Amino acid sequence: MKAVDDLPRKGMKRLVLDLRGNGGGYLDAAIDLADEFLPDGRMIVYTEGRTHPRKDHVATSRGSLETIPLAVLIDEGSASASEIIAGAIQDNDRGMVVGRRSFGKGLVQEHIPLPDRSAVRITTARYHTPSGR
Numbered sequence: 001m002k003a004v005d006d007l008p009r010k011g012m013k014r015l016v017l018d019l020r021g022n023g024g025g026y027l028d029a030a031i032d033l034a035d036e037f038l039p040d041g042r043m044i045v046y047t048e049g050r051t052h053p054r055k056d057h058v059a060t061s062r063g064s065l066e067t068i069p070l071a072v073l074i075d076e077g078s079a080s081a082s083e084i085i086a087g088a089i090q091d092n093d094r095g096m097v098v099g100r101r102s103f104g105k106g107l108v109q110e111h112i113p114l115p116d117r118s119a120v121r122i123t124t125a126r127y128h129t130p131s132g133r
Contacts (some may be wrong), residue, residue: 004036004064014069017085021097024080027108029126034088037070042130044070044088049125062120070095079103089127110126 007015012120027047033072034044038059072086072095083102090097108125 002057008068012068014071015065016073018073018074019078019082019086020073021077022079022082023077023103024082024084024105027084028082030081030084031057034085035059036065037068037089038063039066042088042092042094044082045127046130047109047125047127049123052108053126072097072102074099074102074104076100079105080107084127084129087133091130091133102125 003024021085027045031044034049038044040059040061040063042059044057044059045057046054046056048064054074070089072089074086075083079102083105086097089095106126106128108127109121111119111121113119
């Protein structure tokens with residue numbers, strides 16, 4: 001966010017967000033980043049699972065990059081959290097998504113540590129872009 005604050009002062013007029021080869025990360029981080037680009041009340045993503053009711057995640061008014069022209073680059077290595085960001089930008093007509101078809105993971109997983117210091121990840125829900133993809 002420090003870099004985001006500095007870029008407009010340094011003359012940034014447009015932004016290219018390169019998510020190529022980005023295998024993703026945490027759902028909350030994707031929501032927070034997408035929120036920087038979307039105006040208040042816009043849908044970012046929703047999650048839903050067999051035992052997890054639908055949960056909508058919407059943008060707040062705190063975004064600092066809501067008006068900057070935006071392009072998002074993706075490829076087959078863009079998965080999970082990076083797909084959430086690209087999908088939110090595309091479905092809200094906030095910017096242009098350019099590249100190849102993304103990985104298509106679409107899963108929300110819980111990381112459960114085990115006593116032997118290993119872990120297991122269990123899929124608990126699926127995520128969907130604002131338009132339902």
